[in-house]
Amino acid sequence: xxxxxxxxxxxxxxxxxxxxxxxxxxxxxxxxxxxxxxxxxxxxxxxxxxxxxxxxxxxxxxxxxxxxxxxxxxxxxxxxxxxxxxxxxxxxxxxxxxxxxxxxxxxxxxxxxxxxxx
Amino acid sequence: xxxxxxxxxxxxxxxxxxxxxxxxxxxxxxxxxxxxxxxxxxxxxxxxxxxxxxxxxxxxxxxxxxxxxxxxxxxxxxxxxxxxxxxxxxxxxxxxxxxxxxxxxxxxxxxxxxxxxxxxxxxxxxxxxxxxxxxxxxxxxxxxxxxxxxxxxxxxxxxxxxxxxxxxxxxxxxxxxxxxxxxxxxxxxxxxxxxxxxxxxxxxxxxxxxxxxxxxxxxxxxxxxxxxxxxxxxxxxxxxxxxxxxxxxxxxxxxxxxxxxxxxxxxxxxxxxxxxxxxxxxxxxxxxxxxxxxxxxxxxxxxxxxxxxxxxxxxxxxxxxxxxxxxxxxxxxxxxxxxxxxxxxxxxxxxxxxxxxxxxxxxxxxxxxxxxxxxxxxxxxxxxxxxxxxxxxxxxxxxxxxx
Numbered sequence: 001x002x003x004x005x006x007x008x009x010x011x012x013x014x015x016x017x018x019x020x021x022x023x024x025x026x027x028x029x030x031x032x033x034x035x036x037x038x039x040x041x042x043x044x045x046x047x048x049x050x051x052x053x054x055x056x057x058x059x060x061x062x063x064x065x066x067x068x069x070x071x072x073x074x075x076x077x078x079x080x081x082x083x084x085x086x087x088x089x090x091x092x093x094x095x096x097x098x099x100x101x102x103x104x105x106x107x108x109x110x111x112x113x114x115x116x117x118x
Numbered sequence: 119x120x121x122x123x124x125x126x127x128x129x130x131x132x133x134x135x136x137x138x139x140x141x142x143x144x145x146x147x148x149x150x151x152x153x154x155x156x157x158x159x160x161x162x163x164x165x166x167x168x169x170x171x172x173x174x175x176x177x178x179x180x181x182x183x184x185x186x187x188x189x190x191x192x193x194x195x196x197x198x199x200x201x202x203x204x205x206x207x208x209x210x211x212x213x214x215x216x217x218x219x220x221x222x223x224x225x226x227x228x229x230x231x232x233x234x235x236x237x238x239x240x241x242x243x244x245x246x247x248x249x250x251x252x253x254x255x256x257x258x259x260x261x262x263x264x265x266x267x268x269x270x271x272x273x274x275x276x277x278x279x280x281x282x283x284x285x286x287x288x289x290x291x292x293x294x295x296x297x298x299x300x301x302x303x304x305x306x307x308x309x310x311x312x313x314x315x316x317x318x319x320x321x322x323x324x325x326x327x328x329x330x331x332x333x334x335x336x337x338x339x340x341x342x343x344x345x346x347x348x349x350x351x352x353x354x355x356x357x358x359x360x361x362x363x364x365x366x367x368x369x370x371x372x373x374x375x376x377x378x379x380x381x382x383x384x385x386x387x388x389x390x391x392x393x394x395x396x397x398x399x400x401x402x403x404x405x406x407x408x409x410x411x412x413x414x415x416x417x418x419x420x421x422x423x424x425x426x427x428x429x430x431x432x433x434x435x436x437x438x439x440x441x442x443x444x445x446x447x448x449x450x451x452x453x454x455x456x457x458x459x460x461x462x463x464x465x466x467x468x469x470x471x472x473x474x475x476x477x478x479x480x481x482x483x484x485x486x487x488x489x490x491x492x493x494x495x496x497x498x499x500x501x502x503x504x505x506x507x508x509x510x511x512x513x514x515x516x517x518x519x520x521x
Contacts, residue, residue: 004122005183006122006182006186006276006280007122007125007126009183009190010126010190010272010273010276013187013190013191013193013272014265014268014269014272016194017194017197017198017265017268017272018264018265018268020194020198021198021201021261021264021265021268022261024198024201025203025260028203030203032203032204048224048225049228051228051231060235064207064235065210067215067232067236068210068214068215068218071218071228071229072219072221072222072225072226072228073225075228075231075232076232077231077232078233078234
């Protein structure tokens, strides 16, 4: 057998580390997981391969996380007619235009609109 | 080279092979059921080729293994506490995002529509590898990128240890201790970003090149690892160019072997950059202001201060090693080791990238200076460990290193 003990130690350490990671985060929900649950319906409504814009009053973190969650079927690109809006729950902004989908969780309100303006 | 080291190098080479074949299969629209056997065959061929002159591992000392096992357990334990579910910001916002696109054979080109903050011009070694394993397991799986990074993070100290322990166990143990005690190394190692992969390939190029005089196969491997540096991160292009520049004579005289090694990753990179990727923002946004940056001494001071803060906080041991060694060279009126000069030139290159940067300098330094230093840290540890391990041999600290 060509492998040595040194490599077996390495392999053992990698397996142990990976199992530990899996065990540590199994069932633990973070911001990205929460966003994934929130946008799951929107992902179904939108056609695969479509591009949408992003708006709302939330920070760059949500925009970037939304892109990660919606990928790869949907692109969060600039200047698109269909927009994903995300507002903090207490925000009172009213959207005009055609709201395709709406959803809220304990932190944010989500809207999908076709060419909507505030 | 011993088979232990060859096997570890094969891990990096194998991952590189997976990413390259997967990328070519993707652009050729090959079905996945063809891609998988193609990659399996390539891996088998590569394994036989790397181990064609198989050397039976020497009887490994018990202490050598015990020390390594303790080191890896300590690194693993720290890594467990430092790991984040989706990795650090750039991991999910860039690397794992790209992997999600590349795992989709239909919509993967959508990746290039994300022009803001997603950096679709970044090379594809890491995303393509993660994408391949994701498709193999039937969907996006958090464990895959983590396992890959954890493996490479451990391969680096094991490779350095294996290379040095055969000459001097004490020095090898000290080198291992440098990795174990460096929290930044472990944090970056499990951050799921491509910097540790780049650090591994750069280190592997140094190690292979050290053997290139006695084993010509190593010239091919060194070139392949430099190619994989370029295929991993844009910074890797600069690292590879600096390496080649310092060994220009050898690389020209061995051009055929160099081509064998670098050909595939270079071809993939050129196809990616010329046919798919948008322009890199650091290059495309250069303007007349760049000239102003060049003569703005406050920028130099700011970069220097930030670097020194980062080095003093995370890389204090390598810093003193370099300073003491350079003083030694100065007193003895000798040129420093060529390998160290390569690393210092790369550092100078990174420094100038910040000088030219169009981005907010504070932000740019804060988010990346520690990662750039992390890319070079394993090579620094290897160079010094290798040098000290050879200290007993005649002239090890007297002869200017030449090929």
